[in-house]
Amino acid sequence: MFNCHSEFISESKEKNYNDVKIRKDYQLQGLNTLRLPSVTSRFATISQPSDILELLNAIDPETLFMLGGGSNVLFAGDYEGTVAHMRIKGIDLIEETDSDVIVQVGAGEDWHTFVTYVVSKNWGGIENMALIPGTVGAAAVQNIAAYGQNIVDVFDSVDAIEVSTGLIKTFTRQECELEYRTSIFKTTLKGKYLITQVRLRLHKNHQLNTDYFMMHVSYDSLQGELKTFAQKPYTIHDVYQAVINIRTRKLPDPDKFPTCGSFFLNPVVSITKLEELQSKMNELQFYPLEQLSYSSPAGLDLKQQEYVKLPAGRLIDELGWRGKTIGNCKVWDKHALIFTHNGKATGKEFLAFTQTINRSVFEEFGVKLESEVVVVG
Known part of the structure; x- marks a missing residue:
């Protein structure tokens, strides 16, 4: 020790x-x-x-x-x-080429503040992940993704201190074992290392990703949002602003409403289960496992897929939870995967509320949801 x-x-x-x-x-x-x-x-x-x-x-x-x-x-x-x-801060440019830059960021830097800085430099790769709450270090641990963009695509490496020895080790992207909403720091090395610095490789000549959409919610199309205020050719800042517009419109203001964002992970199910649920729900959207962005069912060959991810929010919404209140806790009116409370809830009450929702999804669909949020205490 x-x-x-x-x-x-x-x-x-x-x-x-x-x-x-x-x-x-x-x-x-x-x-x-x-x-x-x-x-x-x-x-x-x-x-x-x-x-x-x-x-x-x-x-x-x-x-x-x-x-x-x-x-x-x-x-x-x-x-x-x-x-x-x-609270380790700092943003440093440590490498630059004609096409890319590598930026080193303190693990305690606010993620959205960092995204805003990157966009101001016209560096691409994380503009679709604007307005995600949390720190840069947590973004690496959780392997965040949003609106068709993933941190793994720009991930270079991290520095972390080993708890048992105090030694600093650098982990490459491969060594971090980044998978859907997880990394080695949430699995085999959970609690064993503390990240201090994160390095990302960002692009000067960036190919924008504006293909994100969500069925049944037309305003969640990035292209549709861009058309309301910007003109082609779109810029990195345009996409950044479009994401902010969408997130501001459908998600609660954390300064006014207590929330921790999306509470559950999107569940992995077999193709058999998917087909069963599709017979009950019209146009049920799903994710292919090798992609983290939304995909249309028409765009995939199910025969080549054994398992897929389903949008947890759709399952919850299908059961009528959106906007529903129990005690001091509530499901957000505009997004069924977002939970909040009136300021009087205890941690135990809020946890029980989420467990009630999870249980209802399992009883109706046979799908057990896994918490994306870390429960402590």
Whole structure:
């Protein structure tokens, strides 16, 4: 074990370890976008990689939970451990060619702020992922994707500190094992490494992706949105703005409504199950496993596909959940995969609400949904 100890336990509400201040009994309600009350036994802010080493020397690493933007976490209760708030910042151009740039970003940088910066430089590759809440480090861990664009397509490498030794290791894209909404840091190396820096390869002569669409919701077409305010040839900034327009229109404003975005992952089902569900639902959209963007059923040869992904929101919507309220919790009126509450919900109540929805989907369709949100406490 990396020279860890627990001498921080004392009567004081906070204690300093060189540059790291550890606070006791810290309220996390303002640090998660669901704004659910939760008290952690110990709390520290990470502003530089060396802070992690100091913190690991002062705590039991097995109790450590790294918190980024708090947009993908549900605190179901108090946390008996240490929460570290990732705040490592910095955006640096480390390599440039005639066609590409490699940008190194601190894991604590806000993702949308970084996307906005990249778009201002006219570098392409992440403009479709505008307005996704969270940090750059979390984006790498979760392997985010939106509106037909995927971070894996521009992913270069990350630096991460091994919890047990304090050593820094660089992981290539291949070593990160990036798959649908996951990476090695959510599977075999979960809790074993803490990402400090992310590097992305962005493009100067970028091919725009405007093919995204969603059945039954005409305004979710990127091309349709672009036609309302821009003229061809479209620019990177045009696509960025179109995504912002769509997301602003259909998703709750996180400054006004507590939410953690899409709660469930899109489930993987067999072709047999897909065909069964298609007989019940008109024009049921699905994803091919090797692609993360939406695809039309007419555009795929089902005989070559054994499994596909279904839009979880469509299954929930089909059961009439959109706009429905139980107690203090509610499904968003304009998007069935988004859940919120009136400010009075507890973490346990909110978790139970999501479990009720999941259970109803399973009972009706035989499909069990998996949470995209990390449940803590």
